[in-house]
Amino acid sequence: MIRFEKVTKSYPGHPQPALDQVSVEIEKGEFVFLVGSSGSGKSTFLRLVLREYRPTSGRVYVAGKEINRLANWKVPKLRRDIGAVFQDFRLLPNKTVSENVAFAMQVTGRSRQDINKLVPETLELVGLEGKADRMPDELSGGEQQRVAVARAFVNRPMILIADEPTGNLDPTTSVGIMKLLDRINRTGTTVVMATHDAGIVDQMRKRVIELEHGRTVRDQAQGVYGTQS
Numbered sequence: 001m002i003r004f005e006k007v008t009k010s011y012p013g014h015p016q017p018a019l020d021q022v023s024v025e026i027e028k029g030e031f032v033f034l035v036g037s038s039g040s041g042k043s044t045f046l047r048l049v050l051r052e053y054r055p056t057s058g059r060v061y062v063a064g065k066e067i068n069r070l071a072n073w074k075v076p077k078l079r080r081d082i083g084a085v086f087q088d089f090r091l092l093p094n095k096t097v098s099e100n101v102a103f104a105m106q107v108t109g110r111s112r113q114d115i116n117k118l119v120p121e122t123l124e125l126v127g128l129e130g131k132a133d134r135m136p137d138e139l140s141g142g143e144q145q146r147v148a149v150a151r152a153f154v155n156r157p158m159i160l161i162a163d164e165p166t167g168n169l170d171p172t173t174s175v176g177i178m179k180l181l182d183r184i185n186r187t188g189t190t191v192v193m194a195t196h197d198a199g200i201v202d203q204m205r206k207r208v209i210e211l212e213h214g215r216t217v218r219d220q221a222q223g224v225y226g227t228q229s
């Protein structure tokens, strides 16, 4: 589903590449944690999957297509197939919960009928039935992140990218979000999540890919956050 072939990404003005010759393959339906200290290249990895950046060298494939070679007009379709959730939720502050979720469908040109059916269904899936008409600032952090997950999942993407989705949440709320991501993964969606949350990684026992200075230093099935010393 996602394949990196010797991917290097350098940012202008930085001699050290953010990703350095990374080769990784993630199969359809996998759940993968990306771990590594701050600056190790996790967000860069995720942004390359979204084609927010292009690799300096090497190739990134998503669903069999080399996305660097994708025509610009095909990029919106790629992004439709990939849902994304971030640490800071990124909701539209002056739209209600259901409008935030509906918006992700409107921009992809979905019919009013589909929107009317799928938005409430997805809000129920994330446990927000009854909060459809609230504004984001009337919700707790955990609820806001649930809205963001609903928005990322409402188009039923092949891949869900999550960049520190529990970074702003307390441990109990984080567990709730993880249960949700696990449920989404069980529907067949490939999930790739960057995190610093050792407790969650150790509890979930999924594949763990560790980056250090832009290189993969560990790729472990049913892994833990850090190698025991």
Ligand SMILES: Nc1ncnc2c1ncn2[C@@H]1O[C@H](COP(=O)(O)OP(=O)(O)OP(=O)(O)O)[C@@H](O)[C@H]1O
Residues within 6 Å of the ligand: 011, 012, 014, 017, 018, 036, 037, 038, 039, 040, 041, 042, 043, 044, 045, 194
């Ligand atoms: N837009 C950018 N321009 C220049 N340098 C960048 C940019 N984004 C990231 N970098 C650099 O690339 C390296 C990798 O950063 P990246 O954000 O991918 O790491 P990360 O593992 O996600 O870190 P964190 O855990 O702090 O989010 C860092 O040295 C960072 O300073």
